[in-house]
Amino acid sequence: EAGVAQSPRYKIIEKRQSVAFWCNPISGHATLYWYQQILGQGPKLLIQFQNNGVVDDSQLPKDRFSAERLKGVDSTLKIQPAKLEDSAVYLCASSASGELFFGEGSRLTVL
Amino acid sequence: SQQGEEDPQALSIQEGENATMNCSYKTSINNLQWYRQNSGRGLVHLILIRSNEREKHSGRLRVTLDTSKKSSSLLITASRAADTASYFCAPKTSGSRLTFGEGTQLTVNP
Numbered sequence: 001e002a003g004v005a006q007s008p009r010y011k012i013i014e015k016r017q018s019v020a021f022w023c024n025p026i027s028g029h030a031t032l033y034w035y036q037q038i039l040g041q042g043p044k045l046l047i048q049f050q051n052n053g054v055v056d057d058s059q060l061p062k063d064r065f066s067a068e069r070l071k072g073v074d075s076t077l078k079i080q081p082a083k084l085e086d087s088a089v090y091l092c093a094s095s096a097s098g099e100l101f102f103g104e105g106s107r108l109t110v111l
Numbered sequence: 112s113q114q115g116e117e118d119p120q121a122l123s124i125q126e127g128e129n130a131t132m133n134c135s136y137k138t139s140i141n142n143l144q145w146y147r148q149n150s151g152r153g154l155v156h157l158i159l160i161r162s163n164e165r166e167k168h169s170g171r172l173r174v175t176l177d178t179s180k181k182s183s184s185l186l187i188t189a190s191r192a193a194d195t196a197s198y199f200c201a202p203k204t205s206g207s208r209l210t211f212g213e214g215t216q217l218t219v220n221p
Contacts, residue, residue, distance in 0.1 A: 035211075042114075042211035042214050046148060099156040100146075104152055
C-alpha cells in the first residue's frame with residue numbers, strides 16, 4: 001500500500017515570496033490534515049479536511065495561508081507571502097479511522 | 112482539543128536498557144495514541160489505547176493508561192540504537208483535533 005506522498009521535500013524561498021506544497025493521501029482515506037512543525041516543537045494542526053470539506057482551520061493564519069482539497073483526494077497548501085517565521089516542516093497526514101498516517105514532510109526555509 | 116504533555120523532555124540510555132516515557136492530559140478522552148518521529152522524517156503511529164483499556168502491547172512496546180490519573184506511559188524494552196527518535200502522545204476526545212505536545216527525545220547509545 002502506497003503511503004502519503006508529499007512534494008517538494010525541500011524548498012528555499014525569500015520572504016514575501018509564495019510557495020505551494022502538494023499532498024496525495026492514502027487511497028480511500030477521507031480525512032486529510034496539514035500540520036506545521038517548527039524545529040524542536042511538536043506538530044501543530046493547521047487544517048483538517050473531511051473529504052473536500054474543511055472540518056477545522058482554526059489555527060490556519062488565513063491572511064497568508066490557504067489550502068484546498070479538490071475532489072476530496074489531493075491537497076495543496078499555499079503560503080503567500082511567506083515570512084521568516086514560516087520556516088518549518090509541513091506535514092501532511094491522512095486517516096480512515098483513528099490512527100494518522102504521515103508523509104515525510106516538506107521542509108521550508110524562508111530567508 | 113487537548114494536548115498531551117510528555118515527560119521527560121529528553122532521555123538518554125544505553126542499548127539494551129528499558130526506556131519509559133510518560134504522558135499527562137487534562138480532560139476525559141476516547142483514546143490516546145503514541146507516535147514516533149525519527150530525525151527528518153514524518154510521524155509513525157505506534158499504538159492506540161482506548162479509554163476502557165488499561166494496558167496494551169505491541170512487540171517491544173508496552174503502553175499503560177490510567178484514566179483516574181489522566182496519564183499514560185510508553186515502555187520500550189531492550190532498546191536499540193534504531194529506537195532513537197522523538198516520541199509523542201496524543202490524547203483524543205470525540206470531535207476534537209489530534210494535538211501533539213513537545214515530545215520526548217530518546218537517545219539510545221550503542
